[in-house]
Amino acid sequence: MHTNRIKIKPLTRYLWALPCTIVGITWVLPVLLLGAKARGVSGALEISLPNSDHIISKLYQRPPFIAITFGHVIIGKSTAELARLRTHEHAHVRQYECWGILFFIAYPLSSLLQWARGRHPYWDNHFEIAARAAEKRALATR
Template identity: 40%
Template sequence: MRLLVYLWSLPNTLLAITIGLLLMGRFQLVDGVVEIHGRRVAAVLRRLPVPASAMTLGHAVFGQTLDTLQITRRHERVHVRQYERWGPFFVPAYVLISLILYARGRDGYRENPFEIEAYAVDDPSQRV
Protein backbone atom coordinates (compact mmCIF):
# COMPACT_ATOMS: atom_id res chain seq x y z
CA MET A 1 0.00 0.00 0.00
CA ARG A 2 2.88 2.45 0.79
CA LEU A 3 4.18 1.97 -2.75
CA LEU A 4 0.83 3.08 -4.17
CA VAL A 5 0.81 6.36 -2.23
CA TYR A 6 4.36 7.08 -3.36
CA LEU A 7 3.36 6.40 -6.97
CA TRP A 8 0.17 8.49 -6.64
CA SER A 9 2.17 11.54 -5.56
CA LEU A 10 5.23 10.78 -7.72
CA PRO A 11 4.64 13.48 -10.39
CA ASN A 12 4.80 16.20 -7.71
CA THR A 13 7.78 14.57 -6.00
CA LEU A 14 9.71 14.38 -9.27
CA LEU A 15 8.92 18.03 -9.97
CA ALA A 16 10.26 18.97 -6.52
CA ILE A 17 13.45 16.97 -7.01
CA THR A 18 13.99 18.60 -10.41
CA ILE A 19 13.47 22.07 -8.93
CA GLY A 20 15.80 21.20 -6.05
CA LEU A 21 18.52 20.12 -8.48
CA LEU A 22 18.10 23.26 -10.60
CA LEU A 23 18.39 25.39 -7.44
CA MET A 24 21.46 23.39 -6.37
CA GLY A 25 19.73 22.48 -3.13
CA ARG A 26 21.06 20.12 -0.50
CA PHE A 27 19.08 16.91 -0.13
CA GLN A 28 18.40 14.62 2.80
CA LEU A 29 15.94 11.78 3.31
CA VAL A 30 13.95 11.88 6.56
CA ASP A 31 11.31 9.23 7.25
CA GLY A 32 10.69 8.58 3.55
CA VAL A 33 10.44 12.27 2.65
CA VAL A 34 13.08 14.13 0.62
CA GLU A 35 13.99 17.40 2.32
CA ILE A 36 15.68 20.09 0.23
CA HIS A 37 17.30 23.30 1.48
CA GLY A 38 19.91 25.80 0.43
CA ARG A 39 20.57 29.45 -0.33
CA ARG A 40 18.73 29.48 -3.65
CA VAL A 41 15.85 27.41 -2.26
CA ALA A 42 15.49 29.95 0.55
CA ALA A 43 15.51 32.84 -1.93
CA VAL A 44 12.69 31.27 -3.96
CA LEU A 45 10.60 30.49 -0.86
CA ARG A 46 10.93 34.10 0.32
CA ARG A 47 9.73 35.40 -3.08
CA LEU A 48 6.57 33.29 -3.38
CA PRO A 49 3.23 35.16 -3.51
CA VAL A 50 2.81 33.97 0.08
CA PRO A 51 6.40 33.85 1.41
CA ALA A 52 7.14 30.47 2.99
CA SER A 53 9.58 29.00 5.46
CA ALA A 54 8.87 25.60 3.92
CA MET A 55 6.74 24.10 1.16
CA THR A 56 5.74 20.56 0.21
CA LEU A 57 5.45 18.95 -3.22
CA GLY A 58 4.56 15.27 -3.03
CA HIS A 59 7.05 13.44 -0.84
CA ALA A 60 9.50 16.35 -0.94
CA VAL A 61 9.74 19.40 1.29
CA PHE A 62 11.64 22.58 0.54
CA GLY A 63 12.92 24.52 3.52
CA GLN A 64 14.92 27.70 3.87
CA THR A 65 17.38 26.03 6.25
CA LEU A 66 17.96 22.75 8.07
CA ASP A 67 16.55 24.36 11.22
CA THR A 68 13.44 25.49 9.33
CA LEU A 69 12.91 21.97 8.02
CA GLN A 70 13.05 20.62 11.58
CA ILE A 71 10.73 23.30 12.98
CA THR A 72 8.14 22.86 10.22
CA ARG A 73 8.41 19.06 9.91
CA ARG A 74 5.09 18.19 11.60
CA HIS A 75 3.19 20.80 9.58
CA GLU A 76 4.77 19.78 6.28
CA ARG A 77 4.19 16.07 6.97
CA VAL A 78 0.46 16.85 7.09
CA HIS A 79 0.84 18.20 3.55
CA VAL A 80 2.72 15.04 2.54
CA ARG A 81 -0.27 12.99 3.75
CA GLN A 82 -2.60 15.31 1.82
CA TYR A 83 -0.58 14.61 -1.34
CA GLU A 84 -0.94 10.90 -0.58
CA ARG A 85 -4.72 11.33 -0.57
CA TRP A 86 -5.08 13.81 -3.43
CA GLY A 87 -2.10 12.87 -5.63
CA PRO A 88 -1.84 15.01 -8.77
CA PHE A 89 -5.11 16.76 -7.84
CA PHE A 90 -3.66 18.35 -4.68
CA VAL A 91 -2.15 21.46 -6.31
CA PRO A 92 -5.23 22.25 -8.46
CA ALA A 93 -7.55 21.72 -5.46
CA TYR A 94 -5.36 23.86 -3.18
CA VAL A 95 -5.13 26.69 -5.73
CA LEU A 96 -8.86 26.56 -6.57
CA ILE A 97 -9.86 26.76 -2.90
CA SER A 98 -7.44 29.66 -2.35
CA LEU A 99 -8.79 31.55 -5.36
CA ILE A 100 -12.39 31.07 -4.21
CA LEU A 101 -11.48 32.32 -0.74
CA TYR A 102 -9.62 35.37 -2.10
CA ALA A 103 -12.54 36.13 -4.45
CA ARG A 104 -14.81 36.19 -1.39
CA GLY A 105 -12.51 38.62 0.41
CA ARG A 106 -11.10 35.97 2.72
CA ASP A 107 -7.56 34.75 3.41
CA GLY A 108 -6.81 32.14 0.75
CA TYR A 109 -3.86 30.84 2.74
CA ARG A 110 -4.83 30.80 6.41
CA GLU A 111 -8.46 29.86 5.69
CA ASN A 112 -7.58 27.13 3.18
CA PRO A 113 -8.76 23.79 4.68
CA PHE A 114 -5.44 22.17 3.70
CA GLU A 115 -3.58 24.75 5.80
CA ILE A 116 -6.08 24.59 8.65
CA GLU A 117 -5.43 20.84 8.89
CA ALA A 118 -1.64 21.37 8.83
CA TYR A 119 -1.64 24.24 11.34
CA ALA A 120 -3.71 22.12 13.74
CA VAL A 121 -0.62 19.98 14.48
CA ASP A 122 1.77 22.91 14.98
CA ASP A 123 3.23 23.78 18.34
CA PRO A 124 2.35 27.48 18.66
CA SER A 125 5.74 28.22 20.23
CA GLN A 126 7.53 26.80 17.18
CA ARG A 127 5.73 28.74 14.41
CA VAL A 128 7.97 30.59 11.96
Protein backbone atom coordinates in the same frame (compact mmCIF):
# COMPACT_ATOMS: atom_id res chain seq x y z
CA MET B 1 -3.79 -11.26 2.26
CA HIS B 2 -3.87 -8.60 4.93
CA THR B 3 -0.05 -8.45 4.99
CA ASN B 4 0.07 -7.88 1.22
CA ARG B 5 -2.26 -4.91 1.53
CA ILE B 6 0.02 -3.30 4.11
CA LYS B 7 3.05 -3.73 1.81
CA ILE B 8 1.33 -2.31 -1.27
CA LYS B 9 -0.23 0.72 0.38
CA PRO B 10 2.96 2.80 0.94
CA LEU B 11 4.09 2.18 -2.65
CA THR B 12 0.70 3.33 -3.92
CA ARG B 13 1.03 6.53 -1.91
CA TYR B 14 4.42 7.25 -3.47
CA LEU B 15 3.20 6.50 -6.98
CA TRP B 16 0.01 8.55 -6.54
CA ALA B 17 2.04 11.58 -5.37
CA LEU B 18 4.90 10.95 -7.84
CA PRO B 19 3.95 13.59 -10.46
CA CYS B 20 4.05 16.23 -7.71
CA THR B 21 7.32 14.83 -6.32
CA ILE B 22 8.84 15.08 -9.82
CA VAL B 23 7.81 18.76 -10.02
CA GLY B 24 9.57 19.40 -6.70
CA ILE B 25 12.72 17.50 -7.68
CA THR B 26 12.88 19.28 -11.05
CA TRP B 27 12.46 22.70 -9.49
CA VAL B 28 15.18 22.14 -6.88
CA LEU B 29 17.52 20.05 -9.06
CA PRO B 30 20.08 22.82 -9.76
CA VAL B 31 20.75 23.42 -6.06
CA LEU B 32 20.55 19.72 -5.34
CA LEU B 33 23.31 19.04 -7.88
CA LEU B 34 25.45 21.83 -6.46
CA GLY B 35 25.43 20.66 -2.89
CA ALA B 36 22.15 21.55 -1.19
CA LYS B 37 21.61 19.46 1.91
CA ALA B 38 19.10 16.66 1.39
CA ARG B 39 18.00 14.00 3.79
CA GLY B 40 15.18 11.54 4.21
CA VAL B 41 12.82 12.20 7.10
CA SER B 42 9.73 10.08 7.75
CA GLY B 43 9.50 8.95 4.14
CA ALA B 44 9.99 12.38 2.57
CA LEU B 45 13.06 14.10 1.13
CA GLU B 46 13.86 17.33 2.97
CA ILE B 47 16.07 19.73 1.01
CA SER B 48 17.52 22.88 2.55
CA LEU B 49 18.59 25.70 0.26
CA PRO B 50 22.18 26.92 0.58
CA ASN B 51 22.78 30.09 2.59
CA SER B 52 22.94 33.44 0.85
CA ASP B 53 26.75 33.23 0.44
CA HIS B 54 26.41 30.26 -1.88
CA ILE B 55 26.74 31.16 -5.59
CA ILE B 56 23.71 29.11 -6.63
CA SER B 57 21.48 30.74 -4.02
CA LYS B 58 21.04 33.64 -6.47
CA LEU B 59 18.79 31.33 -8.50
CA TYR B 60 16.47 31.05 -5.53
CA GLN B 61 17.01 34.46 -4.00
CA ARG B 62 14.27 35.50 -1.64
CA PRO B 63 11.92 32.58 -2.24
CA PRO B 64 8.37 33.58 -1.27
CA PHE B 65 8.22 30.77 1.30
CA ILE B 66 10.06 29.42 4.31
CA ALA B 67 9.24 25.85 3.33
CA ILE B 68 7.19 24.34 0.52
CA THR B 69 6.13 20.78 -0.23
CA PHE B 70 5.72 19.02 -3.58
CA GLY B 71 4.65 15.40 -3.10
CA HIS B 72 7.40 13.73 -1.06
CA VAL B 73 9.84 16.62 -1.49
CA ILE B 74 9.99 19.40 1.10
CA ILE B 75 12.13 22.42 0.26
CA GLY B 76 13.12 24.76 3.07
CA LYS B 77 15.23 27.88 3.51
CA SER B 78 17.41 26.09 6.08
CA THR B 79 17.67 22.88 8.08
CA ALA B 80 16.52 24.83 11.14
CA GLU B 81 13.36 26.00 9.36
CA LEU B 82 12.73 22.49 8.05
CA ALA B 83 12.93 21.18 11.60
CA ARG B 84 10.65 23.94 12.92
CA LEU B 85 8.02 23.34 10.21
CA ARG B 86 8.41 19.55 10.00
CA THR B 87 4.99 18.58 11.35
CA HIS B 88 3.24 21.16 9.15
CA GLU B 89 5.06 20.22 5.94
CA HIS B 90 4.71 16.49 6.57
CA ALA B 91 0.97 17.08 6.96
CA HIS B 92 1.11 18.46 3.40
CA VAL B 93 2.97 15.29 2.33
CA ARG B 94 0.01 13.25 3.68
CA GLN B 95 -2.34 15.54 1.71
CA TYR B 96 -0.38 14.86 -1.50
CA GLU B 97 -0.59 11.12 -0.74
CA CYS B 98 -4.35 11.49 -0.52
CA TRP B 99 -4.95 13.83 -3.48
CA GLY B 100 -2.05 12.98 -5.81
CA ILE B 101 -1.78 15.26 -8.85
CA LEU B 102 -5.26 16.60 -8.02
CA PHE B 103 -3.63 18.49 -5.14
CA PHE B 104 -2.26 20.96 -7.73
CA ILE B 105 -5.90 21.80 -8.53
CA ALA B 106 -7.48 21.36 -5.09
CA TYR B 107 -5.05 23.61 -3.20
CA PRO B 108 -5.33 26.69 -5.44
CA LEU B 109 -9.08 26.08 -5.78
CA SER B 110 -9.43 26.18 -2.00
CA SER B 111 -7.48 29.46 -1.94
CA LEU B 112 -9.66 30.86 -4.73
CA LEU B 113 -12.87 29.90 -2.94
CA GLN B 114 -11.69 31.50 0.28
CA TRP B 115 -10.63 34.65 -1.56
CA ALA B 116 -14.01 34.80 -3.35
CA ARG B 117 -15.72 34.62 0.06
CA GLY B 118 -13.64 37.55 1.31
CA ARG B 119 -11.35 35.37 3.37
CA HIS B 120 -7.58 35.01 3.25
CA PRO B 121 -6.40 32.68 0.44
CA TYR B 122 -3.52 31.28 2.51
CA TRP B 123 -4.63 31.36 6.15
CA ASP B 124 -8.17 30.18 5.37
CA ASN B 125 -7.12 27.56 2.79
CA HIS B 126 -8.59 24.18 3.81
CA PHE B 127 -5.22 22.41 3.46
CA GLU B 128 -3.36 25.03 5.52
CA ILE B 129 -5.97 24.84 8.28
CA ALA B 130 -5.56 21.04 8.33
CA ALA B 131 -1.74 21.32 8.44
CA ARG B 132 -1.92 23.80 11.33
CA ALA B 133 -4.32 21.45 13.13
CA ALA B 134 -1.73 18.66 12.75
CA GLU B 135 0.86 20.98 14.33
CA LYS B 136 -1.46 21.68 17.27
CA ARG B 137 -2.14 17.95 17.75
CA ALA B 138 1.61 17.22 17.72
CA LEU B 139 2.26 19.96 20.29
CA ALA B 140 -0.55 18.63 22.50
CA THR B 141 0.94 15.12 22.54
CA ARG B 142 4.47 16.25 23.48
